[in-house]
Amino acid sequence: MHLINEAQNTEWGKSYDYKSIRNRETFKKRVPIQDYEDIKPFVKRLMDGEQNILWNTDIKWFSKSSGTTSDKSKFIPVSQEALEECHYKGGKDMLSLYCSNNPQTKVFDGKALAMGGTHNVISLENESHYGDVSAIIMQNLPNWAEFIRTPNLEIALMDEWEEKIKKMAEATINEDVTSMAGVPSWTLILLRYILEKTGKKNIHEVWPNLEVFFHGAVSFTPYRDQFKSIISPKMNYMETYTASEGFFGIQDCKRAGDMLLMLDYGIYYEFMSMEEDGKDEADTITLAEVKLGVNYALIISTNAGLWRYKIGDTVQFTSLDPYRIKVSGRTKHFINAFGEELIVDNADNALKVACKKTGAVIKEYTAAPVYFSGNETGSHEWLIEFEKQPSSLENFTETLDSALKSVNSDYEAKRHKSIALRMPIVRSVPTGTFYNWLKSKNKLGGQFKVPRLSNERKYLEEIISLVK
Numbered sequence: 001m002h003l004i005n006e007a008q009n010t011e012w013g014k015s016y017d018y019k020s021i022r023n024r025e026t027f028k029k030r031v032p033i034q035d036y037e038d039i040k041p042f043v044k045r046l047m048d049g050e051q052n053i054l055w056n057t058d059i060k061w062f063s064k065s066s067g068t069t070s071d072k073s074k075f076i077p078v079s080q081e082a083l084e085e086c087h088y089k090g091g092k093d094m095l096s097l098y099c100s101n102n103p104q105t106k107v108f109d110g111k112a113l114a115m116g117g118t119h120n121v122i123s124l125e126n127e128s129h130y131g132d133v134s135a136i137i138m139q140n141l142p143n144w145a146e147f148i149r150t151p152n153l154e155i156a157l158m159d160e161w162e163e164k165i166k167k168m169a170e171a172t173i174n175e176d177v178t179s180m181a182g183v184p185s186w187t188l189i190l191l192r193y194i195l196e197k198t199g200k201k202n203i204h205e206v207w208p209n210l211e212v213f214f215h216g217a218v219s220f221t222p223y224r225d226q227f228k229s230i231i232s233p234k235m236n237y238m239e240t241y242t243a244s245e246g247f248f249g250i251q252d253c254k255r256a257g258d259m260l261l262m263l264d265y266g267i268y269y270e271f272m273s274m275e276e277d278g279k280d281e282a283d284t285i286t287l288a289e290v291k292l293g294v295n296y297a298l299i300i301s302t303n304a305g306l307w308r309y310k311i312g313d314t315v316q317f318t319s320l321d322p323y324r325i326k327v328s329g330r331t332k333h334f335i336n337a338f339g340e341e342l343i344v345d346n347a348d349n350a351l352k353v354a355c356k357k358t359g360a361v362i363k364e365y366t367a368a369p370v371y372f373s374g375n376e377t378g379s380h381e382w383l384i385e386f387e388k389q390p391s392s393l394e395n396f397t398e399t400l401d402s403a404l405k406s407v408n409s410d411y412e413a414k415r416h417k418s419i420a421l422r423m424p425i426v427r428s429v430p431t432g433t434f435y436n437w438l439k440s441k442n443k444l445g446g447q448f449k450v451p452r453l454s455n456e457r458k459y460l461e462e463i464i465s466l467v468k
Contacts, residue, residue, distance in 0.1 A: 002266075003266070003268060003301055003302070003303060004018045004021050004027065005018075006055070006056050006303070007054070007055060007056055007305065007307075009052070009056065010052050010053060010054060010055060010056050010305070011042075011052065011053045011054075012042070012053060012054050012305065012307065016030050016031050017030070024286065028270070028284060028308075031307055031308050032308065033272075033282060033284070033299060033308045033309075033310055034306070034307060034308055034309045034310065035309070035310050036074045039054070039306070039309070040074075042054055043062070043075055043076075043077060046059050046062075046077055047062060047075060047128055047130075048126075049126035049128065053305070054077060054304075054305025054306070054307070055077070055079050055081075055303070055304060055305030057079055057080060057081065058079075058080075059077045059078065059079050059304065059305070060126075060127050060128050060129060061077075061078040061083075061128075061129055061130070061131075061136050061140075062075040062076060062077055062078060062128070062129070062130040063075065063076040063077075063078050063130070063131070063132070063133040063136055063244035063245075064130050064131055064132060064244070064409070065133075065243075065244040065341070065410075073409040075130055076133075076244040076245055076304075076306070077304050077305055077306070078133070078136055078244075078304055079303060079304040079305065081266060081303040081304070082246065082266065082302060082303050082304035083136070083137070083140055085265060085266040085303060086246050086247050086265040086266050086267065086302070086303065087133070087137050087242075087246070087247050088137070088141075089247070089264075089265055090240070090242065090247030090250065090262060090265065091137075091247075093250055093262065094214060094238065094240060094250050095107075097238075097250055097251075097252050097260075098212060098214075098236075098238055101252075101253070101254055102211075102212075102236065105211065105212075106178060106209065106211070107178045107179050107211060107212060108148070108178075109176070109178060109209070110175070110176035110177055110178030110179075110209050111148060111149065111150040111172075111175045111176060111177050111178065112148055112149050112150070112177075112178070112179045112180070112181065113149075113150055113151075113168075113172055113175075113177045113179070113180045113181070113182075114134075114138065114149055114150075114156060114180075114181050114182065115134070115156075115168075115180075115181065115182025115183060115186050115187055115190065116132070116134045116135050116138045116156040116157055116182075117131055117132020117133070117134045117135040117157075118131055118132060118135055118157055118158070118159035120159075131157075133242070133243070133244045134182075135157050138153065138156060138157065139153070139157065150171060150172050150175045150177065151167065151168050151171035151172055152171070155167045155168055155171055156168075161186075161413070161416055161417070161419050162416070162417050162419055165189060165190055165193050165419070166193070168190055169190065169193050169194045169197055172194075173194060173197070173198060173206060175207075176207070176209055177207040177209070177210055178207075178209050178210060178211055178212075179210070179211065179212045179213070179214065180210070180212070180213045180214070181213070181214040181215070182214075182215065183215070183216070183217045183218060183339050184215050184217075184218060184220055184223040184227070185218065185223070185337075185338040185339060185372070185378065185414075185420050186339075186420060187213070187215070188223060188226060188227065188372060189377070189419060189420060191203050191227075191230060191231075192230070192375065194206055195230060201230070202230060202231065202232060203230055203231050203232075204231065204232040204234075204235075210231075210235065211234070211235065211236055212235070212236040212237070212238060213227070213231075213235065213236070213237050213238070214238050214240060215237065215238070215239060215240070216239060216240040216241060216242045217242065217243075217339055218336055218337060218338065218339055219327075219337070219455070220237065220239060220256075223371075223372070224237075226372055236254075237256065238250075238251050239251040239256065239259060240259070241259050241325075241327060243311060243313070245300060245302065245304075245306060245309065245311050246265065246267050246300065246302055246304075247262065247265060248261065248262060248265075248267070248298075249261050249262060249325055250262060252322075252324075257318070257326060258318040258319070258324040258325060258326045259324060259325060259326070260322060260323070260324055261322075261323040261324065261325050263287075263323070266302060266303030267300050267301070267302050267303070268300065268301040268302075269286075269287055269298070269299070269300060270284035270285070270286065270299040270300075270301075270308065271284060271285050271286075271287070271289075271290050271296035271297070271298065271299065271315075272284045272285075272296060272297040272299055272310075273285075273294060273295070273296060273297075274295050274296075274297065274314065274331070276297075277297055277331055284299055284308075287323065290317050290320070290323075291317070292316075292317050292318065292319075292320065293316055293317070293318075294316060294317070295314050295315075295316055295328055295329075296314060296315055296316070296317075297310060297312075297313075297314055297331050298310070298311055298313050298314070298315055299311075310331070312330050312331050312332070313327055313329075313330060313331070314327070314328045314329050314330065314331055315327055315328055316328045329455070330455075332344060333451055333452050333453040333454065334453055334455060335367065335368065335369055335380060335453045335454070335455055336455055337369035337371065337378060337455060338369070338378050338414050338420050338421055339410060339414060339420075340408065340410045340411040340413075340414045340421065341408070341410050341411075342380070342404070342408055342410075342411055342453060343408075343453070344452045344453055346404060346407045346408045346411070347365075347367065347404075347452060347453055348452075349403070349407050350400055350403035350404040350406075350407055351365065351400065351403075353399065353400075353403035353406075354390075354396055354399040354400040354403055355390075357399050358390040358391065358392070358395055358396045358399060359388070359390060359391065360386055360388055360389060360390035360396055361386065361387040361388035362384055362385070362386060362387065363385045363386065363387045363431070363434075364384075364385040364433075364434040364450050365382060365383065365384045365385065365450075365452065366382075366383050366434075366450055366451055366452060366453070366454070366459060366460060366463065367380050367381065367382045367383070367424075367452070367453050367454075367460070368380070368381055368453070368454045368455075368456065368457045368459065368460040369381075369455065369456075369457070370425065370457075376422070377418060377419065377420055377421060377422050378420060378421050378422070379421060379422045379423065379424055379425055380421070380424040380425070381424070381425045381426075381427070381457075381460060382400075382424055382425065382426045382427065383427050383429050383433075383460060383463055383464070384426060384427070384428055384429065385428075385429050385430070385431060385432075385433050385434055386428055389428065393426060393428060396426060397423065397424060397425075397426045398423070400424060400426065401415070401423055401424055404424075429463070429467050430467065433463060433466065433467055434450050434463070436466060437450075437462065437463050437466050438450070440466065
């Protein structure tokens with residue numbers, strides 16, 4: 001009701017008559033579930049300088065995220081309330097929970113290393129900016145934060161990642177770093193560079209007082225062993241659930257695997273079972289109605305003017321008292337092992353370009369990540385059953401890679417100079433491979449489809465084994 005009252009005189013609030021809404025049932029019936037395509041026209045107007053459209057205070061910042069089916073990137077509005085009452089509050093609660101679980105901590109005795117993104121100016125005239133949500137947070141933090149963070153803001157927000165890694169290493173090697181925060185893949189790249197530069201084998205030889213890594217954005221599972229191989233066992237790891245749309249969860253126990261759902265950040269939650277996904281009038285339930293172990297699509301209404309917005313994540317509840325969740329995946333097939341958020345539509349369009357330019361014809365395909373190994377960066381591995389082979393598989397691979405960069409800005413960023421993602425690996429498999437795999441799974445028939453993208457290698461490894 002607080003959100004509805006705040007927005008009742010906005011253009012959105014007037015169009016749905018927020019003044020007459022008195023309960024959640026009316027809200028649910030009156031306001032349809034939104035995705036980015038639905039709110040895109042409103043966001044465009046906000047970015048052009050119009051105000052009081054989705055939210056009643058000025059919105060000058062927009063969090064850039066990976067694209068949708070028709071756009072390379074999407075831009076999520078970030079209000080001052082969202083910064084103060086959600087993102088910053090989440091950071092404070094994260095530190096509070098960590099200190100509560102580790103009362104002997106000396107995390108504040110040293111510096112906090114933060115892996116930030118980049119930001120850009122949309123318009124000097126209306127002072128609008130866009131950038132990664134981490135960059136927006138860092139750019140707007142109070143001045144006192146500069147005293148405990150390393151490196152300085154000028155380096156932290158550099159947009160040339162290869163140079164940024166070098167500058168970050170130079171600026172932080174001689175600091176007393178006690179905590180790190182960032183995306184696992186990029187943080188791992190930085191740590192490996194520092195070890196190479198210093199000739200050390202363990203990061204605690206560089207920063208002996210380092211005690212915690214706050215991580216989020218992608219699953220930590222593929223990276224855990226790699227961190228442990230270069231960091232002493234005394235290290236602590238703490239997971240957060242953050243996105244461009246908000247700060248949702250924090251690991252509140254030392255055991256890994258789930259996070260406390262944060263309920264006082266200006267976000268109203270609804271949950272939609274996957275059986276409802278895709279229906280014209282999909283039903284949602286409230287927090288009081290959720291059950292353990294069920295896969296729910298997350299629907300949010302926020303203090304930045306997102307209304308019944310489907311963010312694309314699925315969650316499962318592991319506890320109802322208190323409410324704890326784990327992120328179970330996405331509402332659609334995807335690869336997001338390194339923050340690239342590659343969706344099936346991206347893959348389909350890129351393959352279409354590659355086929356057109358090389359004369360190839362594709363029958364079936366699937367793709368999965370190749371995780372970091374030793375000093376090798378990650379990659380994507382594609383298994384493709386061609387109806388008509390390209391004259392050169394190498395040329396096909398390069399064309400596919402270029403096409404993926406053109407349709408997905410996050411993939412393009414991770415591929416830049418192969419810092420986080422190297423060239424994809426494309427393997428041609430014999431005719432009938434996917435049919436035989438589906439047959440082996442007893443999944444022949446029109447209702448069964450080859451999983452185009454997967455964030456794990458289970459399907460891909462099964463198909464490779466079948467070919468062998």
